[in-house]
Amino acid sequence: MINYETIKPWLFKLEPENAHHLAECVLRLTNLCEPPFKAFLKSHFVDNKVLTQELFGRTFSNPIGLGAGFDKNATMIKGIRTLGFGFTEIGTVTPKPQKGNPKPRMFRHIEEKSIQNAMGFNNQGATKVVNMLKQRFPYATPIGVNIGKNKLTLDSEAIDDYISLIKTFDGWGDYFVINISSPNTPGLRDLQNEEFVSKLFTEAKKLTQMPILLKIAPDMEVEDAVALTKMAVEKGADGIIATNTSIDYSLVKEPKDIGGISGAVLKEKSFKIFEAIAKELYGKTILISVGGIDSAQEAYRRIKAGASLVQILSGLVFYGPDMIMDINHELTRLIKADGYKNITQAIGADIKS
Numbered sequence: 383m384i385n386y387e388t389i390k391p392w393l394f395k396l397e398p399e400n401a402h403h404l405a406e407c408v409l410r411l412t413n414l415c416e417p418p419f420k421a422f423l424k425s426h427f428v429d430n431k432v433l434t435q436e437l438f439g440r441t442f443s444n445p446i447g448l449g450a451g452f453d454k455n456a457t458m459i460k461g462i463r464t465l466g467f468g469f470t471e472i473g474t475v476t477p478k479p480q481k482g483n484p485k486p487r488m489f490r491h492i493e494e495k496s497i498q499n500a501m502g503f504n505n506q507g508a509t510k511v512v513n514m515l516k517q518r519f520p521y522a523t524p525i526g527v528n529i530g531k532n533k534l535t536l537d538s539e540a541i542d543d544y545i546s547l548i549k550t551f552d553g554w555g556d557y558f559v560i561n562i563s564s565p566n567t568p569g570l571r572d573l574q575n576e577e578f579v580s581k582l583f584t585e586a587k588k589l590t591q592m593p594i595l596l597k598i599a600p601d602m603e604v605e606d607a608v609a610l611t612k613m614a615v616e617k618g619a620d621g622i623i624a625t626n627t628s629i630d631y632s633l634v635k636e637p638k639d640i641g642g643i644s645g646a647v648l649k650e651k652s653f654k655i656f657e658a659i660a661k662e663l664y665g666k667t668i669l670i671s672v673g674g675i676d677s678a679q680e681a682y683r684r685i686k687a688g689a690s691l692v693q694i695l696s697g698l699v700f701y702g703p704d705m706i707m708d709i710n711h712e713l714t715r716l717i718k719a720d721g722y723k724n725i726t727q728a729i730g731a732d733i734k735s
Contacts, residue, residue: 386702398488398497401699402452409461419464426466426703428710432717433468433725437668437690438593438620440524440556444468444710445725446681449672449693450528450559450597454505456514463523465698466706469691472511473528474561477546479507480532483566487641490699491634495676496645497696498638499627502566503530508550515554527555528597530564537569541582545589552590560586563599563626565642571599576613583617593620593668600625600651600673604658611659621668623693624656645696649674653684660688664730676701678712685713686731 393401412419433444447469448462456472463470482504489498505511515525529551531543548558560582562573573579579596586594596614598607611622627642634647652673660669671684672693681692697705713725722728 386704390700390702394490394492397486398490398699399485402488406453406458409458409464412460412464413457416460419461423464426707427463428466428707428714430710430714432714432723433710435690435724435726438524438557442468442524442691445685445689445691445713446706446709447471447526447670447691447693448698449695450474450526450561451499451501451695452698456511456518456525459518459521459525465703466710467523468710469524469526469556471526471528471559471693472515472555473505473559474503474530474564475505475508475511475527475547475551476503476530476532477508477535477543477550478532479510480504483640489638489641491636491643491645491647492700494634494645494647495696495700496634496643496647497699498634498641498643500566500638500641502533503564508547512550512554515551519554521556524556526557526559526595527551528559528561530561530567531570533567537572540573541578541585544582545585548586548589548592548594552592555592557593557595557620558586558590559595559597559623561597561626563597565599565627565629566640574598574602574610576610579610579614580617583614583619587618595619595621595623595668595670597623597626598655600628600648600655601630602655604655607655608658608662612662615663615667619667621670622659622663623670623672624659625652625673628652644673645700646674646676649676649680653687656684656689657687660730661733664688664733676705678709678716681709681713682716682728685725685728688730688733690729 483502631637
């Protein structure tokens with residue numbers, strides 16, 4: 383195998399979005415010719431009873447998932463599993479296709495191991511994406527469907543977009559994620575209010591048996607985040623994902639004035655929000671932590687704080703395809719070292735102690 387550190391300097395000579403397209407081309411090859419990837423799958427996909435848990439009616443072989451934003455159009459599901467991810471989230475998908483924001487719209491902060499993106503929900507639209515999912519069904523690992531409103535949809539009509547998407551994707555994923563926390567669609571974060579969330583979950587729960595999760599931003603006041611997520615769970619939310627990208631541009635030395643920041647610099651900001659939510663909601667709903675997770679130690683910190691699952695995105699850019707395998711092997715060791723036989727015993731350990 384080629385060492386990622388050897389090819390990373392060459393990849394970083396490409397514009398970030400072009401490098402992403404290159405990665406997509408490679409991962410899509412598994413759809414056309416799967417046998418050459420089997421050896422990589424065998425070595426990188428960690429299927430260990432220590433890490434296995436049942437959630438949303440599916441088996442999660444390991445708790446490390448790929449966050450939304452990488453596989454926007456569900457074209458890389460098989461390839462992502464090959465990298466070792468225990469689950470993946472496709473999207474964000476909107477009802478109508480949209481090109482997203484003007485380029486350039488993705489930037490690396492190499493020294494800080496972070497990414498700034500202003501993609502703007504670029505995707506092929508619900509009809510094409512659901513057809514892609516149908517072609518890939520049944521899925522070897524659980525699939526989340528991350529949904530959002532179109533840019534031109536008025537906030538007053540936003541609920542119609544989410545309802546339309548739930549109807550379209552019903553039965554073609556393992557859970558939904560309501561995305562009202564991206565900073566790249568004007569006005570979207572204004573929907574992070576109790577009135578909208580209450581109405582949306584009340585309507586959505588009538589339409590599907592699929593679990594529906596809410597994803598929140600890391601830039602909310604802690605008290606507001608806790609209140610909003612608590613209310614969402616009361617209205618039927620089956621889980622909370624904390625957090626999306628940040629518009630706190632002070633996190634990096636040379637920020638752009640657009641988009642949201644993810645990666646290592648988001649670690650503590652994301653954890654602070656997650657920890658507060660977990661203290662309120664642990665044991666009442668499923669919690670997923672995302673933001674700056676780049677090691678088994680950090681993943682384990684989130685798990686002990688109450689996360690059943692964690693998601694990674696930017697770390698993959700900086701650490702390469704062995705990252706997921708390495709985290710899962712080390713996470714197994716950490717769980718065993720604490721005397722646990724299964725990850726479920728470790729989840730929320732810091733809250734229970």
